[in-house]
Amino acid sequence: MNIDFMLEYLPLYEKAAVLTVRIGCEGILIALSVGVICALIQYGKIPVLRRIVSVYIELSRNTPLLVQLFFIYYGLPKIGISTNAEVCGALGLGFLGGSYMSEAIRSGLETIEPIQTESALSLGLKPYQVMRYVILPQAVSVSMPAFMANIIFLLKETSVFSAISLMDLMFTAKDLIGLYYKTTESLFMLVVFYLIILLPVSIIGRIIERRVRYAGFGA
Amino acid sequence: MPDLGLEVLFKGKNMIRLLGGLWAALKISLISVALSIPLGILLGILMVRKEVVIRAVTRIYLEFIRIMPQLVLLFIVFFGSARAFGSDISGELSSVIVFTLWGTAEMGDLVRGAIISIPKHQYESSAALGLKNSQTYFYIIIPQTVRRLIPLSVNLITRMIKTTSLVLMIGVVEVTKVAQQIIEANRMTSPNAAFGVYLTVFLLYFIACWPLSLLARHLERKWG
Numbered sequence: 380m381n382i383d384f385m386l387e388y389l390p391l392y393e394k395a396a397v398l399t400v401r402i403g404c405e406g407i408l409i410a411l412s413v414g415v416i417c418a419l420i421q422y423g424k425i426p427v428l429r430r431i432v433s434v435y436i437e438l439s440r441n442t443p444l445l446v447q448l449f450f451i452y453y454g455l456p457k458i459g460i461s462t463n464a465e466v467c468g469a470l471g472l473g474f475l476g477g478s479y480m481s482e483a484i485r486s487g488l489e490t491i492e493p494i495q496t497e498s499a500l501s502l503g504l505k506p507y508q509v510m511r512y513v514i515l516p517q518a519v520s521v522s523m524p525a526f527m528a529n530i531i532f533l534l535k536e537t538s539v540f541s542a543i544s545l546m547d548l549m550f551t552a553k554d555l556i557g558l559y560y561k562t563t564e565s566l567f568m569l570v571v572f573y574l575i576i577l578l579p580v581s582i583i584g585r586i587i588e589r590r591v592r593y594a595g596f597g598a
Numbered sequence: 599m600p601d602l603g604l605e606v607l608f609k610g611k612n613m614i615r616l617l618g619g620l621w622a623a624l625k626i627s628l629i630s631v632a633l634s635i636p637l638g639i640l641l642g643i644l645m646v647r648k649e650v651v652i653r654a655v656t657r658i659y660l661e662f663i664r665i666m667p668q669l670v671l672l673f674i675v676f677f678g679s680a681r682a683f684g685s686d687i688s689g690e691l692s693s694v695i696v697f698t699l700w701g702t703a704e705m706g707d708l709v710r711g712a713i714i715s716i717p718k719h720q721y722e723s724s725a726a727l728g729l730k731n732s733q734t735y736f737y738i739i740i741p742q743t744v745r746r747l748i749p750l751s752v753n754l755i756t757r758m759i760k761t762t763s764l765v766l767m768i769g770v771v772e773v774t775k776v777a778q779q780i781i782e783a784n785r786m787t788s789p790n791a792a793f794g795v796y797l798t799v800f801l802l803y804f805i806a807c808w809p810l811s812l813l814a815r816h817l818e819r820k821w822g
Contacts, residue, residue, distance in 0.1 A: 441756065441807035442800055443763035446774060450796040453781075457603060457793035531665075538667035542767060549669055549767075562681045566674050570666065577665050 385564050388555060395551040396572050402465060402545070403537045406472025407530055413473055414480025421481070422488045432481070439478040445539045447471050452543045468540045472533055479529045487522030488514065520591045527584035534577060548572055603790035607798060612780050616795075619776035620802050623762040626690060626770075630697035631755050637698065638705020645710040656706070663703040669764050671696045676768040689770035697758060704754055712746040713739075745821040752814035756807040763803070773799055 417432045439447075448471040452464065462470065491514050499509040541550035552569040556562050607613050645656045663671070676692040679685070687695075716739055724734040766774045777799045781791045 437808060437811070438804060441760075441811055442803045443760040445763040445766065446796070446800050446803055449774060449777075450800050454793040454796040457601075457790040535665075535667040538669040539764065539767075549673065552673060556677055562677050566678055569670060569673065573666060573670055581665060 380567065381561060381564055384559070384561050385568055388551075388565075388568070391551050391555075392548065392568050392572050395546055395548045396576060398545065399537050399540070399547045400534075400576060402468045402540065402547075403472070403534045405469040406476060406537070407533050409469060409473025410476025410480050410529075410533060413477030414484055417477060417481035418484035418488065421485055436478040436481060439475055440482075444471060444475045444536050445542055447474055448539065448543050464540075464543050464545045467543055468537070468545055472536065475536065476529060476533045479532065480526070483522045483525035483529055484518070486525065487518035487520075490521045491517050523591045524588050527580075527588060531577060531580055531584065534580060538573075601788070601790045602797075603788050603792065603794035604798075606780060606784045606788050606791040606794060609784070615776050615780065616773060616798060616802065619771065619773035620806065622770070623765065623772040624759060624806065626693050626765060626772075627697065627755070627758040627762045629694050630701050631758055633694075633698040634701025634705050634754075634758075635751065637702040639709050641702055641706030642709020642713060645706060646713050660703045660707060663700055664707075668696065668700055668761050669767060671700065672764060672768050689765060689768045692768060693762070693765040693770060697761065700761075701754065701758060704757075705751065708747060708750045708754070709743075712743045712750075715746060716742055749814045749818040749821070752810055752817065756810045756814070759807055759810075760803065773802060 417436065420428045420432050448467060451462065451471050451474075452467045455461065495513055495517075496509055499513045500506075504512070537547065538549050540547045541553065544550070548569055552565045555565040559565075607616070641656060641659075644652055645660075647653065672692060675696050676687070676689060679687045679692065720738055720742070721734060724738045729737065762772065763774060765772055777795045781795050784791050
């Protein structure tokens with residue numbers, strides 16, 4: 380291992396890591412918004428929208444992100460919808476993640492039986508109070524493990540961004556291998572940077588999961 | 599109606615080539631699944647043992663494989679092997695190695711989960727009924743474990759198929775690569791081919807994975 384080489388190209392990796400995290404976060408935020416909307420539509424059983432949402436969920440869950448990105452990035456411009464690579468990355472991640480987030484949220488909401496809402500309403504709570512004090516605390520606790528797993532999953536999926544020529548970590552590593560044949564060093568840095576990004580998220584996720592595990596008494 | 603570039607698919611052998619590409623991807627995932635399932639069962643059984651060393655080693659293996667993006671693992675095996683062993687291994691072989699390592703880890707975790715989800719009273723009751731140890735496993739524990747495992751394993755297969763799309767990045771010719779070739783070859787005659795061809799690839803993946811997802815959901819409901 381050549382330490383000098385690694386130090387020299389450290390800034391390149393840093394830049395790439397920042398890009399990966401930034402687009403990852405944007406994508407996760409989009410995914411979360413899409414997920415909340417879809418989950419509410421399905422939970423509220425809104426007639427037509429519900430069908431559309433379930434078609435979307437099936438399409439997004441049963442196709443790989445790489446193919447989704449290729450379609451958005453190379454396919455859509457042909458019918459006049461063009462985006463730049465960054466927006467495309469975030470949108471693709473949002474499209475993929477939306478369905479996963481929606482399933483996580485819906486599974487949380489659905490574990491709360493209607494009797495709880497009815498009881499809360501008959502005790503005189505207002506609808507928003509029912510949501511705030513009865514439904515959400517339980518739903519969040521149930522959804523949290525799936526939710527954290529999705530965030531890690533989506534951050535990992537950002538690794539395919541190099542396919543649409545975003546200069547992310549994979550792109551940087553491949554570039555350096557091609558240019559200087561410093562395979563070991565480039566791959567080592569790649570692994571280290573992904574660990575720096577993903578390990579804290581994974582650890583924080585576990586802590587949060589443990590803290591919100593109050594819903595399942597006796598389980 | 600804009601030109602969607604769908605006519606390219608019906609030229610020459612383009613559709614057959616795309617399907618051939620899909621088959622190349624499916625083959626990699628099927629081989630890896632076939633290898634991962636027995637290895638994963640073995641790993642899962644090892645993971646519930648009480649020896650500290652075995653626990654630590656399997657745990658580290660699982661955590662490392664799970665936290666690394668699969669593409670990183672592909673790069674490590676594909677580019678790293680040449681450096682480590684002085685010989686080149688093909689993209690296909692690297693993908694099978696990586697997907698087997700990954701599948702084994704995921705499958706191992708599922709098996710571990712299924713084993714520890716069997717309540718202790720099942721063992722105790724069957725012992726109280728006078729069943730031998732081997733009988734307990736054969737008639738009581740394994741049937742229940744398998745029922746919990748099958749839907750999850752089917753889901754793992756769909757994940758594996760979706761992940762094979764990544765092998766494009768280490769130069770394996772699979773469906774997306776074939777799509778690129780078709781689009782490039784018809785650049786002049788049908789400039790909008792990218793839309794139609796990538797849409798087709800998208801739908802091909804969907805057709806490959808959706809039935810498996812439905813099956814998994816059905817089995818989960820039936821046995822859950």
